Amino acid sequence: MKSLSIEHLQKTYFDPFANRQVTAIRDISLAVEAGDFVAVVGPSGCGKTTMLNLIAGFLAPTGGQIRVDGRAVSGPGPDRGVVFQSFALFPWRTVLDNVAFGPKMRGVAKARRHEIAREYLALAGLAHAAERYPNELSGGMQQRVGVVRALANQPDVLLMDEPFASVDAQTRMTLQEELTRIWEQRRPTVVFITHDVNEAVFLANRVVVLSHGAVLDDIRVDLPRPRAWDALIEDARFKALAAQVLQQVRSA
Amino acid sequence: MNTAVVSVSRWQRVWGAYLRWTARHPALASLVPFVPVVALWAAVAGAGVFPPAFFPAPIAVVQKFGTLMANGILPAYLEDSVVRLAAGTALGLALGIPLGLLIGLSDRAHRALWPLLLFFQAIGDIAWLPILLIWFGFGLTTMTFVIVYTVLFPVVLNTVLGVRSVPLELHRAALSLGASKTRAVWEVVLPGALPNIMTGLRNGLGFGWRALIAAEIIVGTSGIGFLMFDARRAGSVVEILLGMIVLGVLWYVVDSWVLAPIERATGQRWGLITRHD
Numbered sequence A: 001m002k003s004l005s006i007e008h009l010q011k012t013y014f015d016p017f018a019n020r021q022v023t024a025i026r027d028i029s030l031a032v033e034a035g036d037f038v039a040v041v042g043p044s045g046c047g048k049t050t051m052l053n054l055i056a057g058f059l060a061p062t063g064g065q066i067r068v069d070g071r072a073v074s075g076p077g078p079d080r081g082v083v084f085q086s087f088a089l090f091p092w093r094t095v096l097d098n099v100a101f102g103p104k105m106r107g108v109a110k111a112r113r114h115e116i117a118r119e120y121l122a123l124a125g126l127a128h129a130a131e132r133y134p135n136e137l138s139g140g141m142q143q144r145v146g147v148v149r150a151l152a153n154q155p156d157v158l159l160m161d162e163p164f165a166s167v168d169a170q171t172r173m174t175l176q177e178e179l180t181r182i183w184e185q186r187r188p189t190v191v192f193i194t195h196d197v198n199e200a201v202f203l204a205n206r207v208v209v210l211s212h213g214a215v216l217d218d219i220r221v222d223l224p225r226p227r228a229w230d231a232l233i234e235d236a237r238f239k240a241l242a243a244q245v246l247q248q249v250r251s252a
Numbered sequence B: 001m002n003t004a005v006v007s008v009s010r011w012q013r014v015w016g017a018y019l020r021w022t023a024r025h026p027a028l029a030s031l032v033p034f035v036p037v038v039a040l041w042a043a044v045a046g047a048g049v050f051p052p053a054f055f056p057a058p059i060a061v062v063q064k065f066g067t068l069m070a071n072g073i074l075p076a077y078l079e080d081s082v083v084r085l086a087a088g089t090a091l092g093l094a095l096g097i098p099l100g101l102l103i104g105l106s107d108r109a110h111r112a113l114w115p116l117l118l119f120f121q122a123i124g125d126i127a128w129l130p131i132l133l134i135w136f137g138f139g140l141t142t143m144t145f146v147i148v149y150t151v152l153f154p155v156v157l158n159t160v161l162g163v164r165s166v167p168l169e170l171h172r173a174a175l176s177l178g179a180s181k182t183r184a185v186w187e188v189v190l191p192g193a194l195p196n197i198m199t200g201l202r203n204g205l206g207f208g209w210r211a212l213i214a215a216e217i218i219v220g221t222s223g224i225g226f227l228m229f230d231a232r233r234a235g236s237v238v239e240i241l242l243g244m245i246v247l248g249v250l251w252y253v254v255d256s257w258v259l260a261p262i263e264r265a266t267g268q269r270w271g272l273i274t275r276h277d
Helices: A048-056 A095-099 A100-105 A111-123 A139-152 A168-187 A196-203 A238-251 B010-024 B036-048 B059-070 B073-105 B107-122 B123-136 B140-165 B170-177 B182-219 B224-234 B237-268
Strands: A001-016 A020-033 A037-041 A061-067 A078-081 A155-160 A191-192 A205-212 A215-220
Touching: A001 A048, A001 A191, A020 A095, A020 A191, A020 A215, A020 B073, A037 A048, A037 A196, A048 A061, A048 A078, A048 A155, A048 A191, A061 B123, A078 A139, A078 B170, A095 A100, A095 A111, A095 A139, A095 A191, A095 B073, A100 A111, A100 A215, A100 A238, A111 A168, A139 A155, A139 A168, A168 A196, A196 A238, A215 A238, A238 B036, B036 B059, B059 B073, B059 B237, B073 B140, B073 B224, B073 B237, B123 B170, B123 B182, B140 B182, B170 B182, B182 B224, B182 B237, B224 B237
Parallel strands: A037 A191, A037 A205, A078 A155, A155 A191
Antiparallel strands: A001 A020, A001 A061, A205 A215
């Protein structure tokens, strides 16, 4: 079953100062199976963030089509959960109410949505932080809340835009391991944007390499799960795959 | 071995005792700076350089305060002024916040209304009084207009600023979690703009309070501004000074009992504004 299908996606901007059209996405077609984990890598300016914003519905494409679970995307919606690099937690809501926000918008009663939120917070080991405000948490904990908030809304596709780029290296590895664990438990469909090749190979089943607004390569990662950095960091197959992806990214 | 004994000076002892004392009673810390001011005032008045009717002593003002409280004039005037300010501010907020949201969110509204806003902001509250007196006469309508007008602009301008400072990602997060566009205004734009709206309210109240006193001086038949101007007619410097002190104290009360608690419970709690004690 296809959860997300992108057909001949195109996005150009008009630059009024240069007085010309700028192409961000030239032609991208991509199909993502339900429950799959796809990482999208590429150098700066390859169009990966634009692609995510198009899938999320924050931007409108100038050509082609995006379908989620068969329905054409025409704007932002709860079928596509987004995890932002800047976390984007609501500072005026407690952790619990941040996670309960999606269910609240669906009209779920307060007791029930808090129950849902607590269940998902426990999944990321955040039960103790439920009553705190985001500014009282570390960056790593804020992004755990960001991931859990998107998951608690049970989207068809989880879109992650360089979510771990702004936390320190050790926290990043922990978050990556937690994400693979949660993914194995819940099996959401994930599109994960990153410029970190190791991160892409560690997390994903498929790594898509973008270059100049088009798909350059699509590499299957059949490393066994559960994945942990201690085991993989010296693993020959991991290193070979990472080298292969890196080579593609650098040639992009 | 070097055994440097650092002795604590008498001044350090006194200063330390003062810091510990004001930490226990924070309200007193804001009163202490007034002690030398009042002492100087009392000394100058006591020296007898100026006649008491021209430059009265602090004690005379305190006595006047007692008299005016006892005969009910001061409470009644104070109530009139505060009620006018509160009503005018409430109306100013009710008009200003929605207008600010509209201009902050809609590019078209911004283009259409922003130049008008800047133009009318420049015509200060008092500059409206001549025409308002002709249109509405010496009454409550004129005073209310002046206060609402004065409160409105800082609220609108700061709300616009607040709306535009809400991070794009927060808005997008709300939409992708299922909020409608209208719902996102309520859930994200309004709380995100709240610290700026509070700044607008603070400025608006400050300007509004001044405008009210000015309006009462010209238009009024009651209120603190009227009290002061009436005292001038009677040549009572004591009453004028009392009015001035009441104005200062009242602002302090509004700030520390109304504005500061709201700011502590919202923007500071959320980490949107840093606290400075």
